[in-house]
Amino acid sequence: MSRRTLFVTTALPYANGPFHLGHIMEYIQADIWVRFQRMQGHAVHFVCADDTHGAAIMLRAEAEGVSPEQLIGSVSESHRRDYQRFHVSFDNWYTTHSTESVELSQGIYRSLKAAGLIYAKPIEQFFDPVKNMFLPDRYIKGECPKCGTQDQYGDVCENCGSTYAPTELKNPYSVLTGAKPELRRSEHIFFRLSDPKVVAFLREWTSVTPLQP
Secondary structure: OOOOEEEEEOOOOEOOOOOOHHHHHHHHHHHHHHHHHHHOOOEEEEEEEEEOOOHHHHHHHHHHOOOHHHHHHHHHHHHHHHHHHOOOOOOEEEEOOOHHHHHHHHHHHHHHHHOOOEEEEEEEEEEEOOOOEEOOHHHEEEEOOOOOOOOEEOOEOOOOOOEOOHHHOEEEEEOOOOOOOEEEEEEEEEEOOOOHHHHHHHHHHHHHOOOOO
16 A cells, blocks of 8 residues: 555634534544544644634624634634544644735735736625624624524525525624614625636646545
8 A cells, every 4th residue: 555645624613612513523533534544554634723714703702802813812722622632633723813824815815916817896785884894794684585584694594594695684784783784885806717717727627636526
């Protein structure tokens, strides 16, 4: 058997609170597979990190009266403690709130922009007139446009599983203030997924690269 070098990771958890059962189950399952591969003589790099750039983090920090950075730090400590208690053998547990992440993200963005694959266009988005800020989908709640369930977030209904745009919610309100949000235009950055160069690259990559079915 030839010796392989494997890079293994799992879904990155939001740094807005402690692990739930689903997190631990995934990490244990991945750890079992990693240990088996190592027993077979393969070199395995098993890594994960806290996802520190989600709207849920800002909401939780505001509710607790701390800064997002303070929340990220305390949650990271609890995550490390919990996976170690289950003897999960991560080689490295890191964070997306890091110098390396910033440099890599900016480098990718600049390269794509130089290649003409980044463009800006205005879109309509909900705005909280009390908080004076635009609202991501997790900052908006209302009635599901499909089943009518109340207090659903602006992207998915937890009752019927439907996905939708925040503007489709019935009787929307701001999670932050309870105010009725206003539709305002704002400029956003997009990636040209339909560019011929991108389409050709993806077709070639998916045809020659072994993909998990």
